[in-house]
Amino acid sequence: MVGSHMSWQSEGNLARDVNRVVRGWLNYFSYGTLWKAYTRVERFLQRRVRGWLREAWPFMFIVGLNALIANIDVIMIGAIRESASAGVYRIGWQIAAATSLPLMATNALIAPRIAGEYAVGRITEMEGTIRSASRTAVLLAMPIAALLLVFGHDILNVFGPGFAAGHAWMATLVAAQFFSVAAGSVGYLLLMTGHARIAVVSLACAAIANVLLNAVLIPPFGPAGAAIASTATIVALNVAYATLVKRRLGIRTVFSL
Numbered sequence: 001m002v003g004s005h006m007s008w009q010s011e012g013n014l015a016r017d018v019n020r021v022v023r024g025w026l027n028y029f030s031y032g033t034l035w036k037a038y039t040r041v042e043r044f045l046q047r048r049v050r051g052w053l054r055e056a057w058p059f060m061f062i063v064g065l066n067a068l069i070a071n072i073d074v075i076m077i078g079a080i081r082e083s084a085s086a087g088v089y090r091i092g093w094q095i096a097a098a099t100s101l102p103l104m105a106t107n108a109l110i111a112p113r114i115a116g117e118y119a120v121g122r123i124t125e126m127e128g129t130i131r132s133a134s135r136t137a138v139l140l141a142m143p144i145a146a147l148l149l150v151f152g153h154d155i156l157n158v159f160g161p162g163f164a165a166g167h168a169w170m171a172t173l174v175a176a177q178f179f180s181v182a183a184g185s186v187g188y189l190l191l192m193t194g195h196a197r198i199a200v201v202s203l204a205c206a207a208i209a210n211v212l213l214n215a216v217l218i219p220p221f222g223p224a225g226a227a228i229a230s231t232a233t234i235v236a237l238n239v240a241y242a243t244l245v246k247r248r249l250g251i252r253t254v255f256s257l
Contacts, residue, residue: 055196058191058196058197058199058200059191059196061200061203061204062191062196062199062200062203065200065203065204065206065207066203068207068210069203069206069207069210069230069233070093072207072210072211072214073089073093073210073214073218073226073227073229073230074086074089074090074093074226076211076214076215076218076226077089077218077222077223077226080218080219081218081222081223084162085222085223086223088162088163088165088166088223089166089169089223089226089227091156091159091163091166092156092163092166092167092169092170092173092223092227093170093173093230095148095152095155095156095170096148096170096173096174096176096177097173097177098144098148099141099144099145099148099174099177099178099181100141100177100180100181101141101144102136102137102138102140102141102144102181103137103141103180103181103185105137106133106134106136106137106185107133107185107188109133110129110130110133110185111188111192113129114126114129114130114185114188114189114192114193115192117129118192118193123249123250123251126251127250127251127252127253130184130185130189130251130253131184131252131253133184133185134181134182134183134184134185134253137181137184137185138181138182141177141178141181145174145175145177145178148170148171148174149171149174152167152170152171152174153167156170166223168224168227169223169224169226169227170227172224172227172228172231173227173230173231175231176230176231176234176235177234179234179235179238180234180238183238183239183241183242183253184242184253185253186238186241186242186244186245186253187199187203187237187238187241189245189249189251189253190241190244190245190248193248193249195244195248198244198248199241199244202237202240202241202244203237205240206233206236206237206240209232209233209236210229210230210233213228213229213232213233214226214229216229217229
């Protein structure tokens with residue numbers, strides 16, 4: 001490229017050709033070193049991805065099981081009774097779910113703090129965080145539950161005259177949601193402290209029980225039976241979660257002033 005036998009080239013063309021040749025030789029001689037480095041990086045990423053997948057599958061099951069519990073009663077009412085009752089029940093369920101909004105908000109706020117305190121073994125501080133969050137959630141849920149219980153009939157009338165018939169079902173579901181708030185962030189705490197698998201087992205048992213209770217109670221009682229089945233499932237699940245948290249972490253999360 002620079003010998004006397006080569007034709008004249010401009011500086012730009014010469015620099016381009018030299019750079020291309022130098023890069024080629026550098027890649028040739030550095031292949032072995034780069035291959036080892038890339039192999040180590042690839043193996044590291046594979047280990048991390050496999051680890052994430054092992055930890056992620058319980059969360060995927062939890063999302064699916066929660067969706068099943070939240071919708072199976074409506075589906076079974078429509079299948080066993082009539083679709084009109086399923087529609088009324090669905091509206092009542094969605095309105096009653098507003099009672100648990102404070103718990104969902106506090107869960108999102110305290111999640112990083114719980115993970116950090118558990119990682120360094122500060123169980124006492126973590127218990128204080130959980131109990132403080134539970135207290136806040138209950139105090140915020142009280143007026144929501146009271147509003148829905150007192151004015152639930154009028155709220156349902158907004159959707160049409162036939163929806164007011166679901167006030168009793170909605171009141172039952174409001175009580176169930178308030179119990180869930182009072183129990184505290186028990187399910188969330190299990191997930192954030194490495195006990196996701198036992199949480200999945202508990203939730204799966206609750207889902208099966210919910211299906212069986214709906215199958216038994218919906219034929220004779222209709223949507224009222226579905227509300228009772230859902231309430232029983234929510235109460236039993238939160239009691240199971242609270243018991244697991246107490247036994248495995250030594251933390252009492254049930255609300256108390």
